[in-house]
Amino acid sequence: LPVAEKALIARIRRAAGNSAKKKTTVLTGIGDDCAVLRIPKGHEALITTDFSLEGIHFRREWHPAQAVGHRCLTRGLSDIAAMGGQPIAAFLSLAVPRTLPQKWINEFMRGLLALANKFSVTLAGGDTAESPAGILADIVVLGSVPKGKAILRSGVRPGDLIYVTGALGGSAATLHRLMEKPKQKLNPRDFPRHFFPEPRLAVARILREKGLASAMIDLSDGLSTDLGHICDESSVGAQIEAAAIPLAAIGRPPQKVDLAAALHGGEDYELLFAAPTVKHVPAHIAGVPIARIGVITRNKKVVLISENMRRELKPQGWQHFAS
Amino acid sequence: LPVAEKALIARIRRAAGNSAKKKTTVLTGIGDDCAVLRIPKGHEALITTDFSLEGIHFRREWHPAQAVGHRCLTRGLSDIAAMGGQPIAAFLSLAVPRTLPQKWINEFMRGLLALANKFSVTLAGGDTAESPAGILADIVVLGSVPKGKAILRSGVRPGDLIYVTGALGGSAATLHRLMEKPKQKLNPRDFPRHFFPEPRLAVARILREKGLASAMIDLSDGLSTDLGHICDESSVGAQIEAAAIPLAAIGRPPQKVDLAAALHGGEDYELLFAAPTVKHVPAHIAGVPIARIGVITRNKKVVLISENMRRELKPQGWQHFAS
Numbered sequence: 001l002p003v004a005e006k007a008l009i010a011r012i013r014r015a016a017g018n019s020a021k022k023k024t025t026v027l028t029g030i031g032d033d034c035a036v037l038r039i040p041k042g043h044e045a046l047i048t049t050d051f052s053l054e055g056i057h058f059r060r061e062w063h064p065a066q067a068v069g070h071r072c073l074t075r076g077l078s079d080i081a082a083m084g085g086q087p088i089a090a091f092l093s094l095a096v097p098r099t100l101p102q103k104w105i106n107e108f109m110r111g112l113l114a115l116a117n118k119f120s121v122t123l124a125g126g127d128t129a130e131s132p133a134g135i136l137a138d139i140v141v142l143g144s145v146p147k148g149k150a151i152l153r154s155g156v157r158p159g160d161l162i163y164v165t166g167a168l169g170g171s172a173a174t175l176h177r178l179m180e181k182p183k184q185k186l187n188p189r190d191f192p193r194h195f196f197p198e199p200r201l202a203v204a205r206i207l208r209e210k211g212l213a214s215a216m217i218d219l220s221d222g223l224s225t226d227l228g229h230i231c232d233e234s235s236v237g238a239q240i241e242a243a244a245i246p247l248a249a250i251g252r253p254p255q256k257v258d259l260a261a262a263l264h265g266g267e268d269y270e271l272l273f274a275a276p277t278v279k280h281v282p283a284h285i286a287g288v289p290i291a292r293i294g295v296i297t298r299n300k301k302v303v304l305i306s307e308n309m310r311r312e313l314k315p316q317g318w319q320h321f322a323s
Numbered sequence: 324l325p326v327a328e329k330a331l332i333a334r335i336r337r338a339a340g341n342s343a344k345k346k347t348t349v350l351t352g353i354g355d356d357c358a359v360l361r362i363p364k365g366h367e368a369l370i371t372t373d374f375s376l377e378g379i380h381f382r383r384e385w386h387p388a389q390a391v392g393h394r395c396l397t398r399g400l401s402d403i404a405a406m407g408g409q410p411i412a413a414f415l416s417l418a419v420p421r422t423l424p425q426k427w428i429n430e431f432m433r434g435l436l437a438l439a440n441k442f443s444v445t446l447a448g449g450d451t452a453e454s455p456a457g458i459l460a461d462i463v464v465l466g467s468v469p470k471g472k473a474i475l476r477s478g479v480r481p482g483d484l485i486y487v488t489g490a491l492g493g494s495a496a497t498l499h500r501l502m503e504k505p506k507q508k509l510n511p512r513d514f515p516r517h518f519f520p521e522p523r524l525a526v527a528r529i530l531r532e533k534g535l536a537s538a539m540i541d542l543s544d545g546l547s548t549d550l551g552h553i554c555d556e557s558s559v560g561a562q563i564e565a566a567a568i569p570l571a572a573i574g575r576p577p578q579k580v581d582l583a584a585a586l587h588g589g590e591d592y593e594l595l596f597a598a599p600t601v602k603h604v605p606a607h608i609a610g611v612p613i614a615r616i617g618v619i620t621r622n623k624k625v626v627l628i629s630e631n632m633r634r635e636l637k638p639q640g641w642q643h644f645a646s
Contacts, residue, residue, distance in 0.1 A: 027473075031556075032475055032476050033401075033402040033403075033540060033541060034370055034371040034405070034406045034408065034473075035369070035371070036367050036468070036473045037368045037370065038367050039362045039367075044350065044359050044360060044361050045359070045361070045368060045465070046357040046358070046359060046360075047357055047360065047414060047465060048356060048448065049414045049461070049463055050416075050450050051416055051450050051461075053418060053452055054455065056452055056453055056454075056455055079356040079357050080357060083355070083356055083357045083359070091372045091463070093372050095374060095376060125370065126372055127372050127461070129376055129379055131376065132376060132379055133455060133456035134456065138372070138374075138461040140370070140372055142368070142370060150351065150357075152355055153354070153355050216356075218356060
């Protein structure tokens with residue numbers, strides 16, 4: 001191995017060692033051909049993989065390395081949350097250019113491992129390589145969920161009510177500010193939902209334990225796209241009330257984002273779920289506000305209602321900032 | 324999503340659908356936030372991740388897309404074999420440049436899925452993205468092994484005998500031919516161990532079932548490096564006989580490779596294992612020849628014996644063909 005790559009492995013191994021507490025589930029971690037893990041009895045395994053590519057998912061001039069590491073793992077943890085699962089271990093494949101300063105990698109690992117520790121996730125393996133161009137990360141998260149209890153994207157019925165956690169559009173609106181003035185530096189503390197989004201694991205777990213949600217997805221691509229996925233999977237439609245959509249507030253002083261950012265902006269990592277009308281969904285779960293934004297319909301279209309207007313809400317896919 | 328990416332997902336989903344037979348283990352595959360999988364009762368989960376990056380692990384002008392797909396999955400399956408495990412499902416993260424012809428992706432998937440079908444592995448998920456530069460693949464393989472039966476890199480004792488499967492050096496020697504004359508086209512059929520290496524899953528399974536191996540690793544980095552890993556993990560050394568190392572034959576007519584290629588060349592995906600002297604290791608397992616090449620020693624060095632010479636065999640890491 002090239003020296004830089006050896007040093008990278010050693011650094012990851014050292015960093016991960018500090019988080020390797022869960023000896024009962026992660027039996028063999030970094031340093032063998034595979035990680036060996038135990039899935040809790042009566043549980044099924046959940047697996048998700050997500051790229052974080054420089055120039056596609058982040059830019060080095062906009063995103064501090066610590067935020068890149070945090071966001072990289074959030075993408076995977078949020079997918080586990082979307083199934084109502086609990087994360088067990090993460091695997092990081094990381095390719096870096098030869099010229100990348102070591103400090104960048106250290107900060108990246110710091111951001112990733114701080115989030116891993118917060119949710120008791122062990123970094124249990126991965127791969128390293130030299131990158132031909134740019135920083136390339138791929139995160140794999142393994143989780144578990146009690147047998148037959150995973151909350152899928154499918155399973156909604158007409159009449160089910162539609163809910164979202166937290167507030168929407170904060171991440172995309174932050175990105176728009178950066179794109180408008182590419183040279184500015186934003187203070188990540190004033191824009192946490194973009195730089196340090198938190199996966200909604202606690203909310204998801206309670207929804208699953210109480211059997212409230214008929215279907216769930218995380219808002220990584222944006223409400224219009226992700227609601228489309230839910231509807232497609234069950235061959236139904238939805239009616240959404242614009243006034244009910246919780247708009248995120250960003251910056252200092254905080255300013256509410258536009259409705260468009262909340263409707264189409266991705267990477268909020270909030271949860272979108274449906275629940276039958278007979279279920280009582282509290283206004284807060286695990287300290288996170290829950291907003292009822294609409295209803296599942298038999299008609300297969302997704303319709304947005306605002307004041308006296310009705311219009312079809314077409315998925316406007318989240319394209320990151322690829323040119 | 325960009326149109327190209329949508330088409331890619333649809334193509335992967337369609338291709339994977341054909342291989343999604345194992346409904347009992349892969350409960351939910353591509354198309355939800357996570358894959359949901361069942362680990363067989365009394366088994367532990369194995370996970371491995373491996374990059375295949377254009378310019379680092381393959382070159383488009385040398386490696387047909389089908390071979391790139393095959394090799395990509397072999398890397399993961401071989402890691403499962405090295406633990407004595409059985410593969411269950413694979414997850415492919417694939418980022419491609421906008422300009423990549425669709426035919427390349429189709430051929431890549433064809434190579435990957437042919438191998439997946441051969442070993443009853445379901446393609447159960449992954450991620451897609453636009454690549455900022457070059458083709459970027461990361462393969463994750465989930466497997467299982469009976470509880471406590473994973474064959475680790477550690478666990479050898481002085482006196483254990485050292486074995487390899489098949490023949491070594493074929494992949495690296497092929498690569499050297501390509502590097503010497505970069506413009507030539509080699510017929511993949513004459514160089515199968517480079518273009519279409521087979522993971523030694525059947526051999527590994529029998530070794531595990533019969534309890535023969537005290538430690539095992541797959542030869543992805545090369546004998547000198549991978550034997551070093553085995554020795555390091557147990558704080559021992561080894562003595563290897565040059566004449567006992569099985570040299571691969573490549574090309575048409577077949578020519579035996581140099582000893583150097585067999586000692587240091589990577590990506591053969593053969594298995595290297597140790598077994599206590601009391602164990603009877605057959606000369607063939609699952610149709611694959613098994614060669615005894617040396618012995619584990621108390622002295623922590625790895626020594627190569629050839630004719631009347633003894634010299635220390637230092638790990639000469641496999642650097643792919645990164646310049």
